[in-house]
Amino acid sequence: MTLLLSPDDAGIARAADLLRQGELVAFPTETVYGLGGDARSDRAVAGIFAAKGRPSFNPLIVHLPDLAAAEAIAQIGPQARDLAAAFWPGPLTLVLPLRADAGISPLVSAGLPTVAIRVPTHPLAQRLLRAFGGPVAAPSANPSGRVSPTRAEHVLDGLSGRIAAVLDGGPCAVGLESTIILADPDPILLRPGGLPVEALEAALGASLAIGGAADRPNAPGQLASHYAPEAGVRLNATHAQGDEVLVGFGPVKGALTLSETGDLVEAAARLFQTLRDADRLAGPGGRIAFAPIPETGLGRAINDRLRRAAAPRD
Structure with a gap:
């Protein structure tokens, strides 16, 4: 128990x-x-x-x-130390x-x-x-x-x-x-997450390269199919097809919504609960459609999770 x-x-x-x-x-x-x-x-x-x-x-x-506890188990380079100083404690994984x-x-x-x-x-x-x-x-x-x-x-x-x-x-x-970064020697984004990439790039004074592979993950959250409900998922929808449960965002209205006002912070906080609610509404063999989310700020991480939720499953 x-x-x-x-x-x-x-x-x-x-x-x-x-x-x-x-x-x-x-x-x-x-x-x-x-x-x-x-x-x-x-x-x-x-x-x-x-x-x-x-x-x-x-x-x-x-x-x-x-x-200090991190230093006892890992070597922390200069860029990693700068990021830790700026964003720890917080939703950043190094x-x-x-x-x-x-x-x-x-x-x-x-x-x-x-x-x-x-x-x-x-x-x-x-x-x-x-x-x-x-x-x-x-x-x-x-x-x-x-x-x-x-x-x-x-x-x-x-x-x-x-x-x-x-x-x-x-x-x-x-x-x-969390957002996952390989900081040294050159900063690489391994997973977008709860800390917007723009904030990291501002702190580093440089753009982040994109890294990681689904077949050889060097950090969590890189598998192609992940964060998945039981129902199938369709993205960038402006209306429901058939019996789909439409999840809205901003001007796109649905049976559920991530944020009526298009607020990405609200959408991020509600994403996984909304996925669960939509899954229950869709029922066995059902489908969920998600309205478009902008690829900026936390939207990048939201879209990452939705793309993995919609990916073909083994």
């Missing part, structure tokens, strides 16, 4: 104790709920892959409370060279010489990380390839009975997974 823990001192203490025992605990971040396990424990990390049904070649993100003495399970990095690290800003995540006192590997707390969870009930819908506990922190504010 999966416990639902309250966001108080007792709940945090219980969650930290479960992590020390090698158990899995889902917890809120500002982006989505993460499925946490002790990143130093082969057993715990293997449990994350098993609970999610996640392929073992897909690396995980390690969550830490601050830059892919960094792994220190030989880091003590991280090799399963976390999928055998790569790098490790993906994030410092979340969510106060409950911060309190849990500090109470636990070690690195926590935490992909999104959902079955692999399915819609990411932004509420505790979403976690339970997909993983109840497979994990020890969920620390309930209410809905996630950002609603999109």
Whole structure:
């Protein structure tokens, strides 16, 4: 049975104790709920892959409370340090060279010489990380390839009975997974996310190259088919075809909407809940159509998730 823990001192203490025992605990971040396990424990990390049904070649993100903790397990170059100073804590993941003495399970990095690290800003995540006192590997707390969870009930819908506990922190504010950057020597965008690319480019004073491959991921969130509901998905729709559930945005009206006013921040926060709601409305064998989203700011990350949700599935 999966416990639902309250966001108080007792709940945090219980969650930290479960992590020390090698158990899995889902917890809120500002982006989505993460499925946490002790990143130093082969057993715990293997449990994350098993609970999610996640392929073992897909690396995980390690969550830490601050830059000092990150420096203990990774080498941080000059551009990575500048980005950390500007955007940590926050929805930014940096892919960094792994220190030989880091003590991280090799399963976390999928055998790569790098490790993906994030410092979340969510106060409950911060309190849990500090109470636990070690690195926590935490992909999104959902079955692999399915819609990411932004509420505790979403976690339970997909993983109840497979994990020890969920620390309930209410809905996630950002609603999109973190932006992932390989910063040094030349900055490369591996996954758009909750931190707009424009903000990163302004901080770096340079444009970001695009990297990553679905067949050889060097960071999470690069698989071609991902974030998928049960229903089929069609993009850039201005009206519904047949029995499709149309999800609107701005001037395009639908049965549901990401944002009536065309606000990308609101759309990002509502994306995964709306995907779940549309999936229920569509029903078995149904289809969902999404209105066009601009490729600027958070729209780039929203479109990335929608394209992966619409991709052909194995």
